[in-house]
Amino acid sequence: MPEVRLVNVTKKFGKIVAVDNVSLQIRDKEYFCLLGPSGCGKTTLLRLIAGLVDPSKGEIYIENRLVNSVPPEDRGIGFVFQEYALFPHMNVWDNVTYGPRVKALGSKESERLGREMLEMVRLFERLDAFPSELSGGMMQRVALSRALAAGAKLLLLDEPLGALDARIRNELRYELRKFVKDLELTGIHVTHDQAEAMAISDRIALMRKGKVLQVGTPQELYMTPQHIFVAHFIGESNFLEGYVSKMTRKESIIELRGGLLVRTLDMKHKEGDKVVIAIRPEVLTVEKGKKRRVNSISGHVEGFRFEGTNVRCKIRLENGDLVLVVRPALMTEWFNVGERVTVSFSVEKNFVFPYPERGLKRELTLE
Amino acid sequence: MATSSIIKFLDSASSKSSVRYAFYLSSITFFATIILIPPILGIVLKWNTMAETFTKPSLMSRATTAIYASFAIAIFVSIIDVVAGLPVAWLVARGRSRWLNVLDTFVDIPFIIPTATLGYSLLLFWNRPEGISSLFGGNLLSPGWLLVILLHFAFSYPVVVRVMAGAILDYKREYEEAARTLGAPPFTTDRTVTLPILKPSLIASFTLAFARSISETGATLIVAGAFENGPILINNLKTAQELGYEGALVFVSFILIVISSLIFVTIRLLGPRLKMPIKKVWPVTERKLSGSRITNLRNALSLIAFFLLVLIPSLFVVLPAVYAIINGTLNKAVVGVGIWQGYWQSLILSYSVGVVATLLNTIVGLPMAVLISRRRLGTKLSSILDVLVNIPLMVPSIALGVSLSIFWRSFAVMPEMVLLILVHLSITYPYLVRSMVAAIERLNVDFEEASRTLGGRPFTVFRTIVLPLTKYSLFAGAIMVFTRSVSETGATLAVTELKTAPVLLVGWVNVLLGKAESPIPITPLDIGLGCGILIGFSFIILLISRLFARGKGRY
Numbered sequence: 001m002p003e004v005r006l007v008n009v010t011k012k013f014g015k016i017v018a019v020d021n022v023s024l025q026i027r028d029k030e031y032f033c034l035l036g037p038s039g040c041g042k043t044t045l046l047r048l049i050a051g052l053v054d055p056s057k058g059e060i061y062i063e064n065r066l067v068n069s070v071p072p073e074d075r076g077i078g079f080v081f082q083e084y085a086l087f088p089h090m091n092v093w094d095n096v097t098y099g100p101r102v103k104a105l106g107s108k109e110s111e112r113l114g115r116e117m118l119e120m121v122r123l124f125e126r127l128d129a130f131p132s133e134l135s136g137g138m139m140q141r142v143a144l145s146r147a148l149a150a151g152a153k154l155l156l157l158d159e160p161l162g163a164l165d166a167r168i169r170n171e172l173r174y175e176l177r178k179f180v181k182d183l184e185l186t187g188i189h190v191t192h193d194q195a196e197a198m199a200i201s202d203r204i205a206l207m208r209k210g211k212v213l214q215v216g217t218p219q220e221l222y223m224t225p226q227h228i229f230v231a232h233f234i235g236e237s238n239f240l241e242g243y244v245s246k247m248t249r250k251e252s253i254i255e256l257r258g259g260l261l262v263r264t265l266d267m268k269h270k271e272g273d274k275v276v277i278a279i280r281p282e283v284l285t286v287e288k289g290k291k292r293r294v295n296s297i298s299g300h301v302e303g304f305r306f307e308g309t310n311v312r313c314k315i316r317l318e319n320g321d322l323v324l325v326v327r328p329a330l331m332t333e334w335f336n337v338g339e340r341v342t343v344s345f346s347v348e349k350n351f352v353f354p355y356p357e358r359g360l361k362r363e364l365t366l367e
Numbered sequence: 368m369a370t371s372s373i374i375k376f377l378d379s380a381s382s383k384s385s386v387r388y389a390f391y392l393s394s395i396t397f398f399a400t401i402i403l404i405p406p407i408l409g410i411v412l413k414w415n416t417m418a419e420t421f422t423k424p425s426l427m428s429r430a431t432t433a434i435y436a437s438f439a440i441a442i443f444v445s446i447i448d449v450v451a452g453l454p455v456a457w458l459v460a461r462g463r464s465r466w467l468n469v470l471d472t473f474v475d476i477p478f479i480i481p482t483a484t485l486g487y488s489l490l491l492f493w494n495r496p497e498g499i500s501s502l503f504g505g506n507l508l509s510p511g512w513l514l515v516i517l518l519h520f521a522f523s524y525p526v527v528v529r530v531m532a533g534a535i536l537d538y539k540r541e542y543e544e545a546a547r548t549l550g551a552p553p554f555t556t557d558r559t560v561t562l563p564i565l566k567p568s569l570i571a572s573f574t575l576a577f578a579r580s581i582s583e584t585g586a587t588l589i590v591a592g593a594f595e596n597g598p599i600l601i602n603n604l605k606t607a608q609e610l611g612y613e614g615a616l617v618f619v620s621f622i623l624i625v626i627s628s629l630i631f632v633t634i635r636l637l638g639p640r641l642k643m644p645i646k647k648v649w650p651v652t653e654r655k656l657s658g659s660r661i662t663n664l665r666n667a668l669s670l671i672a673f674f675l676l677v678l679i680p681s682l683f684v685v686l687p688a689v690y691a692i693i694n695g696t697l698n699k700a701v702v703g704v705g706i707w708q709g710y711w712q713s714l715i716l717s718y719s720v721g722v723v724a725t726l727l728n729t730i731v732g733l734p735m736a737v738l739i740s741r742r743r744l745g746t747k748l749s750s751i752l753d754v755l756v757n758i759p760l761m762v763p764s765i766a767l768g769v770s771l772s773i774f775w776r777s778f779a780v781m782p783e784m785v786l787l788i789l790v791h792l793s794i795t796y797p798y799l800v801r802s803m804v805a806a807i808e809r810l811n812v813d814f815e816e817a818s819r820t821l822g823g824r825p826f827t828v829f830r831t832i833v834l835p836l837t838k839y840s841l842f843a844g845a846i847m848v849f850t851r852s853v854s855e856t857g858a859t860l861a862v863t864e865l866k867t868a869p870v871l872l873v874g875w876v877n878v879l880l881g882k883a884e885s886p887i888p889i890t891p892l893d894i895g896l897g898c899g900i901l902i903g904f905s906f907i908i909l910l911i912s913r914l915f916a917r918g919k920g921r922y
Contacts (some may be wrong), residue, residue: 052544072547079548085541089563090645099549102559104650150549 002063002076002154002186003028004049009058011044018044020210021058031180031187033197036207037233037366042190043158045207049188050156051075062154073102075154078147082159084139086131092118092142093127099150117145120179137168144176148183155180157189161196173200194234198222206230228353231278232364237351238284238323239360240277244269251347258319262295262345266352274355281326283349286313287342288333296344299323301335315343374830381826391743394734395752401789402796403755406762409770410621412777417621419614426611430600430619436512437597437763438626441580444519448527448576449569451520454669456531471532474673477681478525479905481854483869484898486586487876488684489518494590497891498683510592510880518590521677522583523576530575534568551648552657559645570638574631575760581627582763585856585869589876597623598765598857605769605861617773620766631761635754688899691892700896705887710871710897717868718904721852724791728799728848729841736803737829741812753804760797767793768861775862783863790858795848802844806837846912850905872897 004026011019019041026032034042047053049060051072060067067075086095096118100110118124121141131139140160147155160176161169177200180187191197197204198218205215206229213227214220218234225231232239242262245255247270251263254275262277269275290298302322303314306329313325313335323343335341356363380386420426459471477485492498493508508514542564546556562569584598591599601619604612655661691697700707735756742749759767771790775781810833818828834841856869866874875894877883 050544050548052547071552072544073550073552075548077548079545081541081545083541085539085545087542087545087560087564089566094646098546098551098559101646102546102549102551102555102648102650104648146545146549156548 003061004154004186004188005061005064006045006049007059007061009045009048009055009060011041011048011053012056017210019048019055022210022212024205024212024215026186026188027203029181029184029186031177031189031200031202033201033204034188034190034207035194035197035204035233036192038192039367040207041210042192042207046156046158046188046190050077050079052079076152078150078152078155080140080143080147080155080157080160082162084131084143084163086134086139086142086146088131090130091127092123092129092131092134095131095142096127096146096149098146103150105151113149113151117149118142120148121145136164137172140164140172144179148179148185153185155185155187157187159190159192161191161193169196176200198234206233208233225278225351228276228278228356228360228363231351231353236281236324236326237278238281239364240279240321240323241355241360242275242277244271244273244275247271252352254352256297256319257321260297260317260319262297263347264350264352265348269352269354276353276355276360278351278353279323279345280349281312281324284323284325284343284345286315286325286327286333286335287344288335289340289342291342291344293342293344294347296342298340298342301337301339301341304335304337306334315341317343378824378827378830381829382824387825391734391738394731394738397731398735398752398756398796402759402793405774405789406624406767406770406793409772409774409777410617410624413613413617413773416614417618419611420618423611423615426615429595430615430622433595433600434597434619434622434626436595437581437623438630440512440516440519440596441577444516444523444580445527445573445576447520448524449573451669451672452524452527452572453531454665455673456528456535458666458670459528460532460535470670473678474525474528474532475909476525477521477677478529479850479909480681481585481850481869481901481905482522482583483585483589483854483856483872484684484901485522485681486518486589487872487894487898488682489514489521489586489680490590490876491687491891491895492680492683493517495891497687510590510594512594514590514592515587515594515596517676517680518586519580519583521681522586523579524673524677526575526579527572530568530572531565534565538565552650552654553662554657555648555650555653558653559648563643563645566641566643567639570634570641574634577630578627578760581623581761582765582767582857584763584765584858584860585854585873588856588873598763601763601765601769602857602860616769620763620769623763623766624770627761627763628758631758632754684895684898685902687892687895688902691896691899694892696890696892696896700900706875706885706889706893709866710868713866713868713871714900716865717853720787720791720867721849723788724795724852725799725845725849727788727792728796729845732796732799732844733803733841736800736807737833739800740804740807756800757797759793760801763857764794764855765857765861768858771858772862783865787859787863787865787867790862791852791855794855794858795851798847798851799841799844802840802847803837806840807833810836842912846908850908853905868897868901872901 006022006024009019009022010017022045034045036042044053048055051067051070055068062075087098090098093114097110097114100113105113115124118127121144123138123141123145126134126138131142134142144160157176161172164172173196176189189201201218203215203217204221205212206221207213208229214225214230221230221234225234231237240256242254242256244252245261246253250265252266252269254262254264254277256262264277297317299315299317301313302316305312309329310326311329311332311334313327315323315325317323325343420430455470455474458467459474490510493514494510499507538561542560543556546560551559582598584602587596587599588602595603597619601616604616699705700710703711735752738744739749739753739756768790771793772786775786775789814832814836815828818832823831854869855867856873859867859870872894874883875889875897878885878889879891879894
């Protein structure tokens with residue numbers, strides 16, 4: 001069954017290292033996302049699995065078979081391209097049955113597969129149409145059924161929703177997952193959209209600069225980011241810089257800018273370390289006036305936006321740092337710009353990371 | 368400054384649609400009165416002389432045989448060109464090794480060498496005792512149809528490689544990758560996906576190779592021997608001036624022009640509808656054909672064909688040229704003694720005519736290119752113009768020359784020089800227009816619209832957006848006009864006694880082969896050096912164009 005295993009895989013294009021010593025295991029029948037900003041090497045990694053590029057180093061296994069020297073046509077994969085790559089000189093039917101035909105499955109079998117796949121994506125009635133006559137969503141579905149009709153058990157999707165309108169994108173993402181699950185396939189989906197990855201994946205590998213930073217379920221990545229970039233890229237985070245000023249048995253006291261002291265449960269650092277605390281905007285609470293609680297900092301409201309479900313509140317803290325607070329619109333007080341408020345957060349719902357060597361701003365850039 | 372006020376004036380004038388249309392109209396008028404109508408009227412003027420030919424069966428059969436030979440050779444050569452050129456185009460476009468960059472440059476060489484020189488080089492290589500034939504104890508190939516085929520193959524081959532390599536570079540590789548991931552081995556992928564998608568370029572390269580073969584005269588004259596195709600027959604008739612030759616001349620020119628135009632229009636209309644067999648797949652055979660052994664064999668064979676039949680014969684003339692430099696012929700040449708005085712004069716004539724033709728065609732060709740590519744006069748008229756501007760490419764240049772000469776001479780006493788320039792304008796007109804039409808069509812209209820919304824007037828938009836973004840194509844087109852003009856032989860022979868460089872060289876070779884006489888003896892070294900100097904200039908032009916093409920920000 002299609003389990004994919006990468007062992008120390010590196011891909012260089014000239015001097016550029018696109019994929020840097022990546023080891024990864026994708027389980028059978030899993031919906032797996034390769035997530036990361038553009039240029040992080042996720043598409044190259046997918047193309048390595050497909051055999052469209054050869055690794056400079058390392059081994060790639062599909063179903064426990066070393067496939068490094070196996071050409072793409074013999075890897076038993078289906079590949080959906082970002083811009084679909086539907087053959088412009090063939091109609092929908094000829095596109096979808098191309099795989100069975102070149103694999104010489106016989107005309108009856110080709111016809112059965114083509115019909116089945118087109119019916120599945122509800123495009124059987126458009127089988128005479130040429131790609132240029134189809135909408136983006138239709139092309140996407142044809143591309144998907146073409147990849148599936150070739151009989152692949154491993155489906156590789158390169159930004160398959162990237163070229164679609166937001167609404168269709170949201171509908172099709174669940175459909176994609178459903179097809180993969182219903183047909184008991186293994187799916188590897190490349191995307192730069194964290195919301196998309198969170199919504200449909202069983203597990204996600206977050207990549208940056210050719211390296212995998214963390215692999216885990218969407219919850220794991222959100223709840224326990226192991227790298228400051230993960231906390232930044234998955235969901236939203238506020239970052240407060242400071243020093244570990246004192247360690248107790250259970251807690252560490254961190255001194256923020258302006259001499260503000262806050263408590264966290266972090267035990268990974270030692271006194272004197274320069275650190276960054278990451279706090280999700282949705283775990284911060286805001287109250288009017290000046291309040292004294294654990295980890296409370298006073299400040300004033302600098303911006304306030306109603307966004308439908310939530311309100312977003314920008315607060316300038318007394319030490320000059322800016323934090324974002326997101327609260328459910330119906331469950332929270334509303335504030336006016338300029339109003340004095342107190343922001344607080346609990347000792348456990350935050351993450352403490354060592355201060356990045358190359359500076360916080362550069363560490364968090366998407367390039 | 369005067370120029371800036373002219374530009375200002377043009378900018379503001381271009382806002383008026385009447386001015387714009389007047390501008391386009393003048394471009395069309397130029398095309399009609401200088402390029403399109405004269406050759407047609409030239410034939411019509413001498414229509415009555417054709418009847419004579421029908422009463423002379425021997426002349427008639429000679430004419431039909433020659434016409435048949437022209438088309439047979441052109442079709443055969445173009446097919447072989449595509450078959451042999453495609454793998455090399457593939458290597459040039461896809462290969463990553465540095466040697467393939469060298470190959471890329473080599474491919475252009477026969478393209479840039481004036482064809483008359485190429486003809487002499489092939490003659491040397493295959494026939495003369497100085498060439499490869501010496502290895503086989505005598506002449507390997509006598510002048511005749513086989514040598515004509517080899518020659519036509521050599522000079523039309525680069526066109527196919529150039530066009531196809533460009534198309535393969537532009538081709539979206541995802542199609543190929545999609546086919547591979549769907550289970551098709553490389554051979555099946557190329558046959559069912561890549562080549563069908565590249566069909567327009569395949570047709571274009573075939574057409575261009577065909578056009579080059581059908582219209583070439585100078586080099587063919589050198590290697591033809593007793594063999595006659597259309598252009599050679601026209602030349603022979605003109606030289607011999609037998610009784611009633613004019614009728615046959617008009618007849619052959621007329622047939623050549625009509626059939627070439629018909630073939631061109633047919634390819635234009637039916638080409639897009641041509642279906643390639645892609646439904647059936649033979650998995651086992653095609654998998655074998657995809658193997659690296661077969662692929663390597665194919666590449667090796669096409670490279671051998673390129674080196675042995677195209678590159679080495681084309682460059683063979685360099686040997687006597689080098690020898691001529693060593694033994695002192697060069698000094699004679701530089702001083703301009705004997706035949707060399709005429710040589711330098713004709714070189715200056717060739718390059719001056721080339722420069723004038725290039726400048727004029729750039730000025731009149733640009734509006735035409737905009738007109739066609741942006742469909743300024745409606746889709747229908749634009750596509751008709753698109754077909755019409757290409758016709759001079761397809762028509763044998765000597766036939767075009769014959770009818771142009773009849774037309775212009777029937778009016779008034781034309782200075783020979785003016786006539787020469789008019790003919791060169793006709794023959795080179797399509798190159799710049801084609802190149803610019805393709806470039807402007809590729810250019811996203813958004814840029815122009817953005818410029819308009821920012822306040823640019825039509826001429827400002829053209830000047831500041833379209834022209835800078837397409838300057839490489841403009842340059843490439845201009846280079847093509849210039850090199851075509853410099854190597855033009857057939858039409859020049861037909862219209863004037865003035866000797867451009869290639870005409871002079873053909874004359875020299877004829878003296879060498881005993882077909883003509885000269886008061887001063889001409890040696891192979893003289894001809895070698897004469898060709899070498901022409902090639903040298905061509906190389907400088909190639910080099911400059913390569914440097915330009917490498918500039919940053921190519922679009």
